[in-house]
Amino acid sequence: MYVAVMGYGTVGSGVVEVLSKNHDSIVKRSLQDSLDLKYILDKRVFKGDPNEDKFTTEFDDILNDDSVKIVVETMGGLHPAFEFTSALLKAGKSVVTSNKELVAAKGYELLELAKEHNTNFLFEASVGGGIPIIRPISQCLAANEIDEIAGILNGTTNFILTMMIEKNMAFDDALRLAQENGFAERDPSADIEGHDACRKICILASLCFGKHVYPESVHTEGITGITLEDVAYVHDFGAVIKLLGCAKRMENDKISAFVEPAIVKNGSQLASTSDVFNAILVRGNAIGDVVFYGKGAGKLPTASAVVADVIDCAKHTERRKALGWEQSEDNYIVDYRTIAAPFYVRAAVENKEAAQEAIASTMGEVQYLHRDNAPETELAFVVGTQTEEVLSKALESIEGLKVLSTLRVTDY
Amino acid sequence: MYVAVMGYGTVGSGVVEVLSKNHDSIVKRSLQDSLDLKYILDKRVFKGDPNEDKFTTEFDDILNDDSVKIVVETMGGLHPAFEFTSALLKAGKSVVTSNKELVAAKGYELLELAKEHNTNFLFEASVGGGIPIIRPISQCLAANEIDEIAGILNGTTNFILTMMIEKNMAFDDALRLAQENGFAERDPSADIEGHDACRKICILASLCFGKHVYPESVHTEGITGITLEDVAYVHDFGAVIKLLGCAKRMENDKISAFVEPAIVKNGSQLASTSDVFNAILVRGNAIGDVVFYGKGAGKLPTASAVVADVIDCAKHTERRKALGWEQSEDNYIVDYRTIAAPFYVRAAVENKEAAQEAIASTMGEVQYLHRDNAPETELAFVVGTQTEEVLSKALESIEGLKVLSTLRVTDY
Numbered sequence: 001m002y003v004a005v006m007g008y009g010t011v012g013s014g015v016v017e018v019l020s021k022n023h024d025s026i027v028k029r030s031l032q033d034s035l036d037l038k039y040i041l042d043k044r045v046f047k048g049d050p051n052e053d054k055f056t057t058e059f060d061d062i063l064n065d066d067s068v069k070i071v072v073e074t075m076g077g078l079h080p081a082f083e084f085t086s087a088l089l090k091a092g093k094s095v096v097t098s099n100k101e102l103v104a105a106k107g108y109e110l111l112e113l114a115k116e117h118n119t120n121f122l123f124e125a126s127v128g129g130g131i132p133i134i135r136p137i138s139q140c141l142a143a144n145e146i147d148e149i150a151g152i153l154n155g156t157t158n159f160i161l162t163m164m165i166e167k168n169m170a171f172d173d174a175l176r177l178a179q180e181n182g183f184a185e186r187d188p189s190a191d192i193e194g195h196d197a198c199r200k201i202c203i204l205a206s207l208c209f210g211k212h213v214y215p216e217s218v219h220t221e222g223i224t225g226i227t228l229e230d231v232a233y234v235h236d237f238g239a240v241i242k243l244l245g246c247a248k249r250m251e252n253d254k255i256s257a258f259v260e261p262a263i264v265k266n267g268s269q270l271a272s273t274s275d276v277f278n279a280i281l282v283r284g285n286a287i288g289d290v291v292f293y294g295k296g297a298g299k300l301p302t303a304s305a306v307v308a309d310v311i312d313c314a315k316h317t318e319r320r321k322a323l324g325w326e327q328s329e330d331n332y333i334v335d336y337r338t339i340a341a342p343f344y345v346r347a348a349v350e351n352k353e354a355a356q357e358a359i360a361s362t363m364g365e366v367q368y369l370h371r372d373n374a375p376e377t378e379l380a381f382v383v384g385t386q387t388e389e390v391l392s393k394a395l396e397s398i399e400g401l402k403v404l405s406t407l408r409v410t411d412y
Numbered sequence: 413m414y415v416a417v418m419g420y421g422t423v424g425s426g427v428v429e430v431l432s433k434n435h436d437s438i439v440k441r442s443l444q445d446s447l448d449l450k451y452i453l454d455k456r457v458f459k460g461d462p463n464e465d466k467f468t469t470e471f472d473d474i475l476n477d478d479s480v481k482i483v484v485e486t487m488g489g490l491h492p493a494f495e496f497t498s499a500l501l502k503a504g505k506s507v508v509t510s511n512k513e514l515v516a517a518k519g520y521e522l523l524e525l526a527k528e529h530n531t532n533f534l535f536e537a538s539v540g541g542g543i544p545i546i547r548p549i550s551q552c553l554a555a556n557e558i559d560e561i562a563g564i565l566n567g568t569t570n571f572i573l574t575m576m577i578e579k580n581m582a583f584d585d586a587l588r589l590a591q592e593n594g595f596a597e598r599d600p601s602a603d604i605e606g607h608d609a610c611r612k613i614c615i616l617a618s619l620c621f622g623k624h625v626y627p628e629s630v631h632t633e634g635i636t637g638i639t640l641e642d643v644a645y646v647h648d649f650g651a652v653i654k655l656l657g658c659a660k661r662m663e664n665d666k667i668s669a670f671v672e673p674a675i676v677k678n679g680s681q682l683a684s685t686s687d688v689f690n691a692i693l694v695r696g697n698a699i700g701d702v703v704f705y706g707k708g709a710g711k712l713p714t715a716s717a718v719v720a721d722v723i724d725c726a727k728h729t730e731r732r733k734a735l736g737w738e739q740s741e742d743n744y745i746v747d748y749r750t751i752a753a754p755f756y757v758r759a760a761v762e763n764k765e766a767a768q769e770a771i772a773s774t775m776g777e778v779q780y781l782h783r784d785n786a787p788e789t790e791l792a793f794v795v796g797t798q799t800e801e802v803l804s805k806a807l808e809s810i811e812g813l814k815v816l817s818t819l820r821v822t823d824y
Contacts (some may be wrong), residue, residue, distance in 0.1 A: 018555055018698050029554045031734060130699040135551060136544040142441045143430055143719030269705050272684040286430050286716035287542040287706065293681050294702035304698035307555030315734070322443060322727070 001030075001314060002038035004062040006084060007075030008046065008055075011098045011125070014303030015072050016040065016051060019310075026307065030314035038068055063087055070313045072306055073097040082106050089113040089121060094313035098125035098306055104199035108212040111324040120320050122309035127153065127200045128278050130301025131294040132308070137207050137282065138323055144284030146208040150246040150412050153200040155276035155296045156184045156191035157223050157243040161261075162274045164231050165240055171226060183276055193222035194243065194259040201245030204280070205257050209249060211328035213257055219336040221260040230346060230405055232371035233380040237344065239265045241407065242273070250334050258336040262408040263344055269293065270412050281412050289412075337388040342409040344369075345391075346380040350400035355379060358398040382409060413442075413726060414450035416474040418496060419487030420458065420467075423510050423537070426715030427484050428452065428463060431722075438719065442726035450480055453487075475499055482725045484718055485509040494518050501525040501533060506725035510537035510718050516611035520624035523736040532732050534721035539565065539612045540690050542713025543706040544720070549619050549694065550735055556696030558620040562658040562824050565612040567688035567708040568596045568603035569635050569655040573673075574686045576643050577652055583638065595688055605634035606655060606671040613657030616692070617669050621661060623740035631670040631748040638673050642758060642817055644783035645792040649756065651677045653819065654685070662746055670748040674820040675756055681705065682824050693824050701824075749800040754821040756781075757803075758792040762812035767791060770810040794821060 003019070005012050019026065019037055027035050039062050040055050049055075059080075062068055071088050073095055075081050081102050085095050090113060097103065102110075103123045114121035124134045128151070137146070152158050156178055163174035175192065178184035190196050198220040205213040223243050234241050242264050247257040264271045269291040273279040278296025283289050295301040312321065349355035359366055359381070366381040374380075379401075383391065388406070395403050415431065417424050431438065431449055439447050451474050452467050461467075471492075474480055483500050485507055487493050493514050497507050502525065509515065514522075515535045526533035536546045540563075549558070564570050568590055575586035587604065590596035602608050610632040617625040635655050646653050654676050659669040676683045681703040685691040690708025695701050707713040724733065761767035771778055771793070778793040786792075791813075795803065800818070807815050 022555060022557055022698070025557065026555060029734075130696075131702055132544075132548040132551075132553065136548055139544075139547060139720065139724065141544065141716070141720065142723045143434060143438060143716040145434055145437065267684065267686065269681060269684060272679060272681060274679065284542075284716065286434070286712040286719075288710070288713055290543055290704070290706035292702070292704060295700045298700070300698040301700055304553070304555040304696065307698075308551065308553065311554045312551065319731075322441075 001032045001035050001070070002068045003035060003070045003072065003310060004039040004041065004068045005037065005072045005074065006041040006062070007073065008040050008042040008044070009074060009076070010299050011302045011306065012072070012074035014299035015074060015306045018300065018303045018307045026311060030311045032314050035314055038065065059084055063091055068093065069317060070094045070096065070310055072310065073099055073102070074306065075099070076101070078102060078105060085110055086113060089117055089119055092117050092119050094120040094122070096122045096306055096309040096313060098302055100126040100196070100199040100203060104202040104215050107203065107206055108325060108327055114320065115324060118320050120313045120316055122312060122321070122323070123203070124309045125302045125305035127203050128280055128292065128294065129296040129298060130305045131278060131280065131292050131296065132305070133280050133292050134207065136292065137204070141282060141284055141287065144286045146282060146284050148248040148283040149204050149208050149281065150244050150270070150410065151201070151204070151280035152242050152270060152273050152278050153197040153245045153280070153296065154191055154243060155278060156188065157197070158273065158278070159183050159276045160192070161223060161226070161241055161243065164226070164228060168228060170228060171224065192224055194220040197243060197245045198259045201247055201257060201259060205247035205255060206325045208247065209255050211326045211332055213247070213328065213333065217333045219258040219260070223261050225405060226261050227405070229371065230407065233346060233369040234263055234344065236369045236371060237263065237382060239263045240271050242270060244410065254332055254334050256334050256336060256339050260408065262410050264410055264412055268412060340385050340387045342382055342385050343388070343391050344380070344382050344407040344409055345395065346378065346404045347395070348377055348402045348404055349379050350377065352376060352379065355398065355401050358401070362394045362397055413444045413447050413482070414480045415447060415482045415484065415722060416451040416453065416480045417449065417484045417486065418453040418474070419485065420452050420454040420456070421486060421488070422711045423714045423718065424484070424486035426711035427486060427718045430712065430715045430719045438723060442723045444726050447726055450477065471496055475503055480505065481729060482506045482508065482722055484722065485511055485514070486718065487511070488513065490514060490517060497522055498525060501529055501531055504529050504531050506532040506534070508534045508718055508721040508725060510535070510714055512538040512608070512611040512615060516614040516627050519615065519618055520737060520739055526732065527736060530732050532725045532728055534724060534733070534735070535615070536721045537714045537717035539615050540692055540704065540706065541708040541710060542717045543690060543692065543704050543708065544717070545692050545704050546619065548704065549616070553694060553696055553699065556698045558694060558696050560660040560695040561616050561620050561693065562656050562682070562822065563613070563616070563692035564654050564682060564685050564690050565609040565657045565692070565708065566603055566655060567690055568600065569609070570685065570690070571595050571688045572604070573635060573638070573653055573655065576638070576640060580640060582640060583636065604636055606632040609655060609657045610671045613659055613669060613671060617659035617667060618737045620659065621667050623738045623744055625659070625669055625740065625745065629745045631672070633672040635673050637817060639817070641783065642819065645758060645781040646675055646756065648781045648783060649675065649794060651675045652683050654682060656822065666744055666746050668746050668748060668751050672820065674822050676822055676824055680824060752797050752799045754794055754797050755800070755803050756792070756794050756819040756821055757807065758790065758816045759807070760789055760814045760816055761791050762789065764788060764791065767810060767813050770813070774806045774809055
């Protein structure tokens with residue numbers, strides 16, 4: 001049985017490396033007599049590469065070769081990844097992808113195509129890099145109704161926040177360090193604005209709750225507004241700020257889903273997830289909380305997740321793996337501003353005492369937080385469980401108070 | 413398709429509860445038209461139980477009923493669990509167990525039987541309660557060579573150690589609290605002496621490294637020797653004491669495997685695993701470190717793992733799941749005393765200065781640790797990487813020094 005790889009970038013070349021490095025055990029585990037690489041599709045030329053003879057620039061070489069049963073898509077982007085994947089599935093080939101953009105935007109369509117043509121479309125590597133998460137959710141947790149899922153889904157932003165928390169580094173310096181270390185792109189917006197995390201929570205929520213969640217329906221807020229002042233106050237609260245993707249089952253067959261920096265209490269597994277690591281918490285009605293932790297990116301971790309899917313495809317050539325979800329309605333996601341939680345608030349005030357009196361009379365008891373060298377005109381506090389809608393109105397009603405930041409306090 | 417449950421204790425009744433509670437989604441996920449409970453085998457009488465009509469005291473009712481395709485074994489103990497399971501597998505029925513004693517002692521034999529009779533023997537719930545670990549190891553990590561595995565595998569001892577660390581509670585008091593909370597049995601020896609953790613690391617090591625690891629070949633040390641003095645010194649080292657089960661691939665196709673209290677640096681996922689939670693770290697050659705965290709015991713978490721296996725059996729009635737390992741040779745496990753690591757040592761000395769001089773001359777530089785109110789005759793320090801063999805000899809050679817405790821310092 002033959003495999004082709006489309007896109008010889010970081011992940012694609014990692015897949016080729018893992019396929020070769022662990023070749024014998026992979027063949028054994030795939031229950032095949034052989035499992036070998038036949039083509040690498042890439043426009044670029046890789047002179048001297050050990051697999052130089054396998055390169056092609058023609059997609060049709062792969063599409064029309066009946067001996068190729070499994071194709072790895074690691075090109076990234078929506079086009080032509082979507083067209084290629086569709087054509088391969090229609091030809092009855094299995095496709096394995098690490099492309100979160102593709103799955104988040106087109107997962108429903110591609111899974112339906114795979115079903116129609118009795119083949120597999122697998123995407124373990126699209127979330128959490130090498131962390132096994134798609135398969136545990138779809139199989140191991142099969143006996144649970146999943147109520148909620150939350151995760152640190154982006155290593156770049158987690159590295160930046162870790163530097164801010166542990167080294168008191170300003171956001172811009174932490175971003176520069178991430179770029180120097182190769183953890184952030186030259187254009188870091190997809191990471192720091194939360195779009196990457198958004199795609200991943202869309203995939204997880206689609207899988208957990210059974211209907212496709214589209215990125216454009218998910219409120220997404222990045223970490224560019226987080227300051228060292230917030231980090232210090234939250235430290236006083238015994239907690240840390242993490243960029244979380246969250247989704248939760250709500251009433252009337254709807255769900256909530258959003259990406260935003262939020263507060264996680266120290267001592268939890270998410271709080272102790274530092275640097276470029278990712279962690280995903282799944283809350284099931286029978287299992288309670290389960291957390292999956294590991295490297296969320298990187299050549300070999302991600303490649304190993306891709307190759308695990310390749311093995312699974314090889315084992316399921318005749319009978320496809322049951323995996324899929326339904327189309328969702330327009331109003332499937334409820335407005336994030338209606339999801340109640342305790343909130344952290346930092347505000348500038350004209351008169352501290354007057355502001356505190358007004359806060360007490362409009363919001364009841366709040367927990368004030370401390371940081372060293374705070375100006376006399378700054379207040380930070382945590383208010384009890386309420387919706388962002390109600391909170392905003394209450395804060396707006398207080399004269400001389402200007403909100404500098406608000407963050408949701410989670411129970412993860 | 414029908415299911416039977418043998419043993420209506422905590423886990424068995426939990427399985428019945430989950431099968432009923434999540435019935436519709438379970439049937440859907442198992443790709444069957446129906447999946448219903450037909451028998452509960454138990455000698456006791458459960459008057460008024462909603463499933464009262466399904467109880468039987470005759471194993472043969474289950475064995476001889478062709479409509480029962482999947483049997484859940486939650487009786488515990490080796491006998492008659494082993495005889496029943498063997499008979500069921502020989503009859504071509506799938507068996508799902510949560511019985512770690514059975515899998516650790518008889519896993520190889522039962523997996524061979526399952527293979528011979530083209531049926532399934534699954535045991536996700538035998539390790540880590542509800543945490544998905546057996547399936548991720550055998551499938552998701554298929555593309556990795558696993559180099560090492562280490563885990564907090566016993567919730568009772570982790571609760572006791574957490575109370576000692578966080579509340580400064582003495583071992584006996586913490587054990588009593590665990591018993592009062594239902595986290596420890598009246599006879600707690602299987603937990604506190606490490607035997608439960610031993611069975612679990614045997615199962616994990618068998619799966620990761622491909623040959624059966626027998627409990628009697630695994631050095632096992634419990635937590636009864638851990639004192640608050642050790643806890644305090646280790647705190648000064650920026651670490652905590654955890655009862656770990658560890659296994660590692662060694663040279664010449666051998667492995668190491670042992671259970672002992674060991675030191676884990678703060679900030680790691682294992683260090684932040686508190687109370688009755690479990691966590692299992694898997695170190696793969698492509699994936700790096702991955703950690704699985706969750707409730708390691710409890711009625712519903714464990715039951716949900718059992719039911720996930722039941723669903724998997726239902727999906728694999730015709731073609732069995734590939735799962736198994738080989739028989740091992742007698743000298744498969746290397747002596748734990750030859751596994752090098754840094755070590756923590758606490759000792760009573762006659763003369764502190766003389767002892768420190770002798771330590772410097774025999775062991776080179778060590779890191780001395782501090783605790784409040786330590787007697788003048790006590791020393792605690794961490795020595796560099798060496799085997800326990802070498803360390804013991806060096807310590808024995810120092811006059812007037814009596815070792816009170818030694819603990820391995822891990823890099824997990």
